[in-house]
Amino acid sequence: MQVTETLNEGLKRGYSITVTAAELDEKVNEKLVEAQPEVEMKGFRKGKVPMSMLKKQFGQRVLGEAMQETIDGAMNAHFEETGDRPAMQPDVKMTDDDWKEGDDVNVSMSYEALPEIPEVDLKSISLEKMVVKAEDEAVDEALANLAETAQDFAARDAGEAAQDGDQVVMDFLGKVDGEAFEGGAAEDYPLVLGSNSFIPGFEEQLVGVKAEDVKDCTVSFPEEYQAEHLAGKEAVFTCTIKEVKSPVAAEINDELATKFGAEDLAALKSQISERLEAEYAGAARAVQKRALLDALDDKVSFELPVSLVEAEAGQIAHQLWHEENPEVEGHDHPEIETKEEHTKLAERRVRLGLLLAELGQKAEVEVTDAEMTQAIMNQARQYPGQERQFFEFVQQNAQMQQQMRAPIFEDKVVDYVFELAQVSNKEVSKDDLQKAVEALEEE
Structure with missing residues (x-):
């Protein structure tokens, strides 16, 4: 095998690699000898197939592997010898467009080498660490934010209407085609308006209700609703409003602290x-x-x-x-x-x-x-x-x-x-x- 330098400008490197036909043939024979003990062929016992038949049967396939391994070996040996580290995958290609079995293999390899990195006196670097x-004030602000996330609800004055974000406590009964359905009723249910926890369009109809109101909310179940017998159907929920509550931030005290562990x-x-x-x-x-x-x-x-x-x-x-x-x-x-x-x-x-x-x-x-x-x-x-x-x-x-x-x-x-x-x-x-x-x- 012969490796010849063709380019050395700055970090750019180029080499011509020649693998002789004899070297390839030797590599093919090595691989066939290695595989021979495991090969079975009609008319021969396992491991007793003649080398000539192995070469005829598997030579072409093994030749490609031998060529790749030989070129890879040449590249690895080159990098180990020169100490070069390619910046990116080297560009490797055969230069013999009309190559045929029995010819030498000529390959070009080009790459950019990684540069030598100069020494740096790290102890000479001065830095400031902001503390x-x-x-x-910042702690109190964070506490106030926590209190908001742990908000409670307090009853509105009698006669006050529910607003978006309020909690409405109610009994409800849902019917489809005039018939009640399983899972469509509840008592003392606390629903936060705007939470989108109910069927789309339901909560918006409760904005403006007052305690002791009775409100019919008409909605349609989504087409992809998990209960197939309700999917896409219109339902009427009769809602009896018991309380309307507005959100209030939790008090900042020991009780709030225990809620957060x-x-x-x-x-x-x-x-x-x-x-x-x-x-x-x-x-x-x-x-x-x-x-x-x-x-x-x-x-x-x-x-x-x-x-x-x-x-x-x-x-x-x-x-x-x-x-x-x-x-x-x-x-x-x-x-x-x-x-x-x-x-x-x-x-x-x-x-x-x-x-x-x-x-x-x-x-x-x-x-x-x-x-x-x-x-x-x-x-x-x-x-x-x-x-x-x-x-x-x-x-x-x-x-x-x-x-x-x-x-x-x-x-x-x-x-x-x-x-x-x-x-x-x-x-x-x-x-x-x-x-x-x-x-x-x-x-």
């Missing part, structure tokens, strides 16, 4: 404070991470593989186009032009991606099975009822696994750099943090 304490109000406030500060810390980390990436981008400069930059720029342009055209869900749209700003952003992302990958490799940063499982479970929750199918899909899809592993790996490398960099805490207000986060989104 926000949960103020009493806390021992008392003081414990609930403490939990809210911890949750708020965790949210602030997450936002502050995003700001600190951007500052780190900016610092790294300023410190490093190296040649970038054009193929990676072009692919990244294309993805950026495609994503931004869909954000500007949300009505287009699929990919049936005109070709999207990659602009200079897309390429500039792509260069930054590729440069930082290669740098973080290099830092992570040298620091032996790894994504554990437990971290991957947790990430898959978190994403699976977005598909209620299909969690198991999603989990199995990810397990069987290497590309999906890589997409989920990449951000976890990046965050672990970022945390590693945070530990080495000079980080100083800066106590700020919630508003200051919010402005810093908004500034990130505008860039």
Whole structure:
């Protein structure tokens, strides 16, 4: 086998690989000898089929496998010898259009090599970590929101009409074609108007009723209603209104705290404070991470593989186009032009991606099975009822696994750099943090 360099410009590499007919024939014979003990053929005992017959019967099929394995072996040996790491899958193709069995095989291989990443003095990087304490005002606001979600209902004054959002306590009896039906009656039933918990069109007819009113509500069951004998039929519900109640926020006290699993109000406030500060810390980390990436981008400069930059720029342009055209869900749209700003952003992302990958490799940063499982479970929750199918899909899809592993790996490398960099805490207000986060989104 002969490997000859044909191109070496910057990161671009090109090679010509020649596999002789003799080498291929030897590889075919090796594979046939390996398979011979298991081959059965009419007229011969298992494992006793002559090599000449094996070659006649299976030679063509084995030849293709031998050719692929030989070329793959040559490529692997080349990368091991040179230390090159291709930026993307190498372009490999036969150059003999009229190749026939018995000829040497000539193959061209081209790729862009990943660049050498320069060393970075991580200890020379200075960063600020924004620290926000949960103020009493923010805790009280969160408590008020919790009280709203735990709302109760208080009786309206006599004669007041029900409004959307009120609770109506009633007895009702439903009939179809004048006959009561199973499940169509209840007593002292509390219904919140606007909750859409009843048949469409029912609740709207109760807006304006008062205590002691009797109201007939006429509705039609949906065509796809689960009870087939009622599907699509018109029903009349006679509703006897017993009470009309308006919503009131729950009182902020120990009783409210126990509804949310806390021992008392003081414990609930403490939990809210911890949750708020965790949210602030997450936002502050995003700001600190951007500052780190900016610092790294300023410190490093190296040649970038054009193929990676072009692919990244294309993805950026495609994503931004869909954000500007949300009505287009699929990919049936005109070709999207990659602009200079897309390429500039792509260069930054590729440069930082290669740098973080290099830092992570040298620091032996790894994504554990437990971290991957947790990430898959978190994403699976977005598909209620299909969690198991999603989990199995990810397990069987290497590309999906890589997409989920990449951000976890990046965050672990970022945390590693945070530990080495000079980080100083800066106590700020919630508003200051919010402005810093908004500034990130505008860039």
